[in-house]
Amino acid sequence: MxxxxxxxxxxxxxxxxxxxxxxxxxxxxxxxxxxxxxxxxxxxxxxxxxxxxxxxxxxxxxxxxxxxxxxxxxxxxxxxxxxxxxxxxxxxxxxxxxxxxxxxxxxxxxxxxxxxxxxxxxxxxxxxxxxxxxxxxxxxxxCGIGVEPGLSDVFARYAADHLFGEIDELGVRDGANLTVEGPDGSTSFAPTFSIWTTIEECLNPPVVWEKDRGWFTTAPFSEPEVFEFPEGIGPVECVNVEHEEVLLMPRWVEAKRATFKYGLGEEFIDVLKTLHKLGLDSTEMVRVGGAEVSPRDVVAACLPNPAELGPRMKGKTCAGLWVTGKDKDGAPRSTYLYHVVDNEWSMAEYGHQCVVWQTAVNPVVALELLARGVWSGAGVLGAEAFDAVPFLDLLTEYGSPWGQQELDPVG
Missing domain, CATH: 3.40.50.720 (NAD(P)-binding Rossmann-like Domain)
Incomplete structure (x- = not known):
């Protein structure tokens, strides 16, 4: 090393x-x-x-x-x-x-x-x-070596190499049952990740990839579906969101379709639509009194710092990849590869809330693999370009194992 x-x-x-x-x-x-x-x-x-x-x-x-x-x-x-x-x-x-x-x-x-x-x-x-x-x-x-993108792309490589002979869809599905308590004990609106980034990816036209069409876009919050998340999180409505996985996975992994859907929840979608309607999602500078400010920066400044929400958060966050197609023997297969982090665990173990911890652990793992010489390469690459097994093994060694769930291949 x-x-x-x-x-x-x-x-x-x-x-x-x-x-x-x-x-x-x-x-x-x-x-x-x-x-x-x-x-x-x-x-x-x-x-x-x-x-x-x-x-x-x-x-x-x-x-x-x-x-x-x-x-x-x-x-x-x-x-x-x-x-x-x-x-x-x-x-x-x-x-x-x-x-x-x-x-x-x-x-x-x-x-x-x-x-x-x-x-x-x-x-x-x-x-x-x-x-x-x-x-x-x-x-x-x-590039894109957080949790999504990042770990989800590692899952794509793993699925292609070890689980599937033919992939119909690489479908990233992200959901949580997190709540943030306000000062009075009631649930408050407080995004658990950078609101600047969340606005950017949720209000931009979502990208979908299909083998016969290449990359194309849809309307924000399109194609809603209810996905059942594991480890007690349960059903969450997910919608199309612009995300890097759809731009990365098809470059290295053979599939017929790639999508990204995020479990935002009805309240969050309503807030984002309102911000857009009022122009508060804009990054263009506007003059207010004697100062020039970006409306989106103002929104971010008015909301709680996600890094400081940990003590008020409860629940789990799940990032994962739903892969459908045929297994190595040609039989229909539907598998969800996922990673769940419980906020109570990440706060007790590291003093950091689960959403930022789950994002941060993956580049540390990647850097360790690069330092060891297990991963190496040149150019602008995604995680799909590397062997997934050493990454998943090391993530487990870090004390945060990943999971695999078989779903009804017809569904």
Whole structure:
């Protein structure tokens, strides 16, 4: 194992803080610099381990990222901030000679004339456009390596290699039974993940992939279905949402269709539709008094910080992949591969709420596999490009096992 991995973690928010807490228990890296625009946040996250140091970084500036990489001889840049910062961090890592990982890819732009039928600029297009340069340089950009995308893509590789001879659909299904208690004990509206990112992915035209059509779009919240989630979570209505898996999986895994559906719940969908109707989802700057602000940033500032919700949260979150098709012997098969995290467990064990913890654990596992030399590659790659078994084994070793459920193949 290489002990010379030096990581720059950009972003010390909910996921970044959880990433640091998980990595602190592992010995596969030499040092980690935790960079944030707010140094105090970086210092809090860095306090858990002597190998960690805090630094200020401007995630919107490739040169700021490059300079910090060079100052600390960084080998791997881990992006843990909103996807609007993907490109400057991605470019800064490349300029500094470091490898790169993220949990969300470069942003999409809807088709100007037919947004709910045709794709415009797709998620990840800006990164894939320079894949040849990364490959020629022998450098790796491992993209979409959170939980979704990330673990769901590992599941796709596992299903193709070990469970299915022919895949009809790779259907990511995400749901939870989480509640957040308000100060008076009643349930309050408080998103458990970055509201900026949630608005982006839920109000953009969702993407679907079909072998005979390629990528196309539908309307937000389309094709609702009730999916029965395991481990006591139960039935949750899921709808189409724009997500990276649909853009990643077909590049490496043979299938007839790829979808992503998210269990948002009726209240959340109503809130998102209202924000859109009022223009509060916009990222364009508006003048308010003497200041210029983005409406979406205002919404995010008015809601509780997801990283601080843990003590008020109850329940479990589930991320998974529903695969349908035929098994290796040609018989019909329907299998749900999943990962459940109980908030009570993640808070007691790590002090971080389950949604951010579940997102953060996967890039730590991936970095350990890269440090060990178990995973290696060059170019702009998704998790589907690598062997799934070592990843799933190591995730279990981290104390957070995955699950497999056989469903009625007719249903």
């Amino acid at each position: 290489s002990d010379s991995m030096r990581i720059l973690l950009v972003g010390a928010g909910g996921v970044g803080g959880a990433f640091a807490a998980i990595a602190a228990r592992r010995d596969f890296f030499e040092a980690m610099v935790i960079g944030d625009y707010t140094v105090a946040s970086a210092e809090r996250a860095a306090a858990v381990d002597d190998r960690f140091t805090a630094a200020e970084v401007d995630a919107s500036s490739a040169s700021s990222v490059e300079a910090l990489c060079r100052e600390h001889s960084i080998t791997h840049v881990m992006n843990a901030v909103d996807p609007r910062f993907v490109m400057p961090i991605f470019e800064g890592a490349y300029a500094a000679g470091a490898d790169y990982l993220d949990m969300a890819m470069s942003l999409s732009r809807p088709h100007p004339d037919a947004p709910y039928e045709q794709t415009g600029v797709k998620l990840g297009d800006e990164q894939f456009a320079v894949a040849g340069e990364w490959e020629s340089a022998g450098r790796l950009a491992l």
